[in-house]
Amino acid sequence: MARPLKISLTRRYRFAASHRLYSPKFSDEENRRLYGKCSNPHGHGHNYVVEVTIAGPVDPSTGMIANLGDLDPFVGREVVEAFDYKYLNEEVAEFRGNLVPTTENVACEIFRRLRKFPNAQVERVRIEETSKNSFEVADEAVGNGAGPR
Amino acid sequence: MIRVTRKMEFSAAHFYHNPNFSAEENRRVFGKCNNPQGHGHNYVLEVTVAGEPDPETGMVLDLKELKDILEEEVMERMDHRHLNYEVPELAGQIPTCENIAAVIWRLLEPRITKGRLDRVRLYESPDLFADCTAEKAPDGDRPGDGELASQEARRRAWRDR
Numbered sequence: 001m002a003r004p005l006k007i008s009l010t011r012r013y014r015f016a017a018s019h020r021l022y023s024p025k026f027s028d029e030e031n032r033r034l035y036g037k038c039s040n041p042h043g044h045g046h047n048y049v050v051e052v053t054i055a056g057p058v059d060p061s062t063g064m065i066a067n068l069g070d071l072d073p074f075v076g077r078e079v080v081e082a083f084d085y086k087y088l089n090e091e092v093a094e095f096r097g098n099l100v101p102t103t104e105n106v107a108c109e110i111f112r113r114l115r116k117f118p119n120a121q122v123e124r125v126r127i128e129e130t131s132k133n134s135f136e137v138a139d140e141a142v143g144n145g146a147g148p149r
Numbered sequence: 150m151i152r153v154t155r156k157m158e159f160s161a162a163h164f165y166h167n168p169n170f171s172a173e174e175n176r177r178v179f180g181k182c183n184n185p186q187g188h189g190h191n192y193v194l195e196v197t198v199a200g201e202p203d204p205e206t207g208m209v210l211d212l213k214e215l216k217d218i219l220e221e222e223v224m225e226r227m228d229h230r231h232l233n234y235e236v237p238e239l240a241g242q243i244p245t246c247e248n249i250a251a252v253i254w255r256l257l258e259p260r261i262t263k264g265r266l267d268r269v270r271l272y273e274s275p276d277l278f279a280d281c282t283a284e285k286a287p288d289g290d291r292p293g294d295g296e297l298a299s300q301e302a303r304r305r306a307w308r309d310r
Contacts, residue, residue, distance in 0.1 A: 003283035007247045012276040061167055063243030069180055
């Protein structure tokens, strides 16, 4: 018996940005202890890769969950243009206050922005901070306080 | 439960065109993918089978058998073919990554007798892939018509949300 199918589509995007892990809630000494070299006052940077997964029914007239002609400019505007070649701590408004731009928080912020995509459900965002570290936020994680607002 | 994944590559040509759209609409919706001369990709297919290892062999399934199934069902049908003209299972469908992945799922699912087909992932390029898995339906597994009905219901629910 054929099982009903679930289809998703994942697209990878890239941006390069600098950040510094530093929380004003802690002393300089505590920040150094907690974040190590990531707390270097001058910041450092990464080539981030963002994987965006959309899910939902495939429109039979186009064969698509959503048109990449709509998704690409949306992600371009909401994420790539906003984050690429920026200092995240200063140039992305959400990280100017107490929110530390760890890649967990960056992933949640990107997910929060991309969930407004009007043409399909953004089900998952996964970020590679380096080829060795990746962070993933998915729909079910929303609403637990730690996830996107 | 263990998941076993086998990878395979094939190369094929396609283009996107809906005969119900005007020429202008086809160009607007499908962009450069609408070029009637077609274009091609090196597709990378990852097929995952889930199950318990057989205590005698230590294997969920023999990967050689899976490789042979992939050769027969996918390579012979799609490798170095034009997906719009030469793959009957795609007739009447736009050969997008989403639709090709679903066709591959339907070809493979009845062939997997040890373990259960868990996921078909099809890369059109390193930066774009579709995943096809079995939907967890609240009222259990349903055959063809039910699947279309539930797809249509979900599409309506999404549009009317």
